[in-house]
Amino acid sequence: MPEPLKFTYDINGENFASAGEASMQIKKELRSLGFDPQTIRRVSIAMYEGEINMVIHAGGGVAEVLVSPDSIEIILTDHGPGIPDIDLAMQEGYSTAPDTIRSIGFGAGMGLPNMKKYTDEMVIESHVQKGTRVFMRFDVK
Amino acid sequence: MGNYNHSVLLDIEKCKGCTNCLKRCPTEAIRIRDGHAQINSNRCIDCGECIRICPYKAKKAVSDKIERLQEFKYKIALPAPSLYGQFDNLDDIDYLLQGLLDYGFDEVFEVARAAEIVSGYTRRYLKMPGLAKPVISSACPVVSRLIALRYPFLIDNVMPLKPPVDVAAQLAREGAMKAHPELKSEDIGVCFISPCPAKVSYLKSEKEAGRGNVDCIVSASDIYFAIVNKMERKQVPIPVSKTGMIGVSWAASGGEASALFNDRYLAADGIENVIKVLDNIDNGTLPNLEFVELDACTGGCVGGVMNVANPFIAKARLQSIRRYLPVSQNWDFFNSKDDDMVPDSFFSEGSIEYEPDDSLAGDMNEAFRKRAAIQEIADSLPQLDCGSCGAPTCMAFAEDIVRGEATEEECIVKMRDKIQQLLRGEHNDSK
Known part of the structure; x- marks a missing residue:
């Protein structure tokens, strides 16, 4: 088994238009490493949702991706407002996104549930006023 | 591929x-x-x-030389809709079609006409249950190929109907065989007048795969110079055009999509914009749409590199050509047929297959080792993406080195640093 590859992406919170770039990058990496399309899709969608969350709610953050042939792990770290009630945030349709964000088609309350759906394990640690850390693991089938 | x-x-x-x-x-x-x-x-x-x-x-x-036409007894021209925008003051398509006949074609079958038929069948196709939405147009071969290389999950979204050029070729050949029973299929030369090299590649590949009815593909610019002198417009031409607004509109971005009479569509043109839209569809971040028209060339097919006219001028000319045309001249094609059917002969015979273009190695362990080596080299490069090494970016250069296609010495920035070090070294030695 080769050494895992580590990729780190800064998610820029200032620029909404750049959200999704890390997802693009990791998609390209996984493709060139020879992962199957299904795995690539799961990872890139979860990454995309995570990026959008960090941009909308937390003013950006850092995404670290650890890639091994049999599993992919993503750790999203931000220093935003934190999530007071994680169970509530995990409910489909629950969102705290402001109207301005909803007006451009985001903030439907599907981000976290979608991420969970595509991962084999997802752990959220959050401290109000300090920030949030989301760990996601994808097993390669 | x-x-x-x-x-x-x-x-x-x-x-x-x-x-x-x-x-x-x-x-x-x-x-x-x-x-x-x-x-x-x-x-x-x-x-x-x-x-x-x-x-x-x-x-x-x-593309093929026009002279290739002489190989055939019966010559059929298939002008692309974008050809209509290449000529100055062309207020009537029939002048152009007459010009093609005067040049030596025995018959003209407008691709714009086939486009109206494809539009009709697309409207039906979109109503079929269980489709992956949005349906992506299959008309631009650049887009189909890009999807094959990079978007495996969008392959099912690509509309499986034949693009207008294939439909035109098929109908033209069938029609000619019926009208001239003395002709054998190999006597008939179906010649597409193409706005772009992608259509040439697509049609040649189809032909090699034993599909398709196009025998010869000439560029719009070659035919332009051959027929522009033939179009004297001294007398009123015989009305042969069977194209309405829909067919003509296919020449420019948005024409195909607007013919669906459905406002849930998106049309993007220019290769960079196309890539952005494909990324959005792939990430599932597009609003609910029925249909996506993507044209690799800016402006749509009028922007093809084999054309003569500036794409925007061509588009403006098309507006005046369209002005007195009916919406479509091909409604009768659908009259006698089942309301929601698309005949099998209008479905593409080939299918798109995923062929990743940037795989590092067949074996994943090997790919991981290579990727780690690429990163190590990339970190030592200047990140100027100057291109002097012959690769578009430092990252691509690092990849080329690991693939064994380039050597690190080709980086002129690193070389300059090395020379400066050497010079300093010599200077120190002389002290």
Whole structure:
């Protein structure tokens, strides 16, 4: 088994238009490493949702991706407002996104549930006023 | 698709080995080696960007010579809708069609007419249950090829109907065989007048795969100069055009999509915009849409590199051509047929297969080792993406080194640092 590859992406919170770039990058990496399309899709969608969350709610953050042939792990770290009630945030349709964000088609309350759906394990640690850390693991089938 | 035909070629004599095409290529298919450009055919999507940007005209779009027509007893011209926008003051399409007949074609079958039929069937197709939405147009071969290389999950979204050029060729041949029973199929030469090299590549590959009815593909610019003198417009032409607004509109971006009479569509043109939209569909971040029309060339097919006219002027001309046309001249095609059926003969025979263009190695362990080695080299490079090494970016250069296609010494920035170190070293020695 080769050494895992580590990729780190800064998610820029200032620029909404750049959200999704890390997802693009990791998609390209996984493709060139020879992962199957299904795995690539799961990872890139979860990454995309995570990026959008960090941009909308937390003013950006850092995404670290650890890639091994049999599993992919993503750790999203931000220093935003934190999530007071994680169970509530995990409910489909629950969102705290402001109207301005909803007006451009985001903030439907599907981000976290979608991420969970595509991962084999997802752990959220959050401290109000300090920030949030989301760990996601994808097993390669 | 190792055997996919390409129609963008390089004239080595003219190529100066500059970095214009290198930096422009959307799939990073070009490298400069031994002082001139090389195109990696596994990555090339025939978009023609390198032809547009080359200041030395060293990139060429290849098509058949018009003389090839002489091989056939019965010659049928298939003018692309974009051809209508190439001529000054052309207020009536029939002048152009007459010009093609005067040039020596026995018959003209407008691709615009086939486009109206494809539009009709697309409206029906979109109503079928269980479709992956949005349905992506299959008309631009650059887009289909890009999807095959990079978007495996969008393959099911690509509309499986034949593009208008194939439908035109099929109907033209069938019609000619019926009208002239003395002709054998090989006597008939179906000749598409193409706005772009991607159509040339697509049609040649189809032909090689034993599909398709197009025998010869000539560029719009070649035919332009051959027929512009024939179009004297001294007398009123025989009305042969069977095209309405819909068919003519296919020549420009949005024409295909607007013919669906459904406002849930998106039309994007220009290869960079196309890539952005595909990324959005792939990420599931597009609003609910029924149909997506993507044209690799800016402006749509009028922007093809084999055309003569400026795409925007061509588009403006099309507006005046359209003015007195009915919406479509092909409603009768659908009259006697089942309301929601699309006949099998209008479905593509081939299918798109995923062929990743940038795989590092067949074996994943090997791919991981290579990727780690690439990173190590990339970290030592200047990240200027200057292109002087012959690769479009430092990252691509690092990858080329690991693939064994380049050596680190080719980085002139690193070389300069090395020389300066040496010079300093000598200076110190002399003290």
